[in-house]
Amino acid sequence: MSMEMPYFMTNPKWYKEKWVGSDTDGGVEYELTSEAPPKAVESFNEYMDYMENGATVYPxxxxxxxxxxxxxxxxxxxxxxxxxxxxxxxxxxxxxxxxxxxxxxxxx
Structure with a gap:
């Protein structure tokens, strides 16, 4: 099951990316900026739930x-x-x- 591009990613001013882990084993983490509007915050939370659980725990x-x-x-x-x-x-x-x-x- 794939996910559409989250709304918060539609504006680069709303989030930052950082690499965590080693050069060979790791991944990108996202962090919202203070410019993210409420709809982007909601989108970020949904994205994080999806990434942690594979689906929304509470549909x-x-x-x-x-x-x-x-x-x-x-x-x-x-x-x-x-x-x-x-x-x-x-x-x-x-x-x-x-x-x-x-x-x-x-x-x-």
Whole structure:
């Protein structure tokens, strides 16, 4: 399964590339710049989910209200989960709890 070019990559001002690893074994990592608009941030998050999981873990996560504004959530890389921010209004917090309650437990 392949993925279309992510939206955040359509403007070179929105991201930086860096090589990680050795000369013979490694890969490119992407990092967003401060110029990336909310739609590019969302695209970047989808891309990272796809690269880590091969597919979106929560296929309906875009339907949750808290995902409508990137200022309302962040992604915790260590815990591999979304975290609601203090800027989120009550409706977004309620949506976040609905999201968490529907999350699937994945065993590795």
């Amino acid at each position: 309906n996560d875009k339907e949750f209200y808290f995902k409508k504004n990137p200022a309302w959530y962040t992604f915790d890389e260590k815990e591999k989960m979304y975290i609601i921010t203090k800027d989120a209004p009550k409706e977004a917090m309620d949506s976040y709890w609905d999201y968490i309650s529907q999350a699937k437990i994945v065993q590795y």
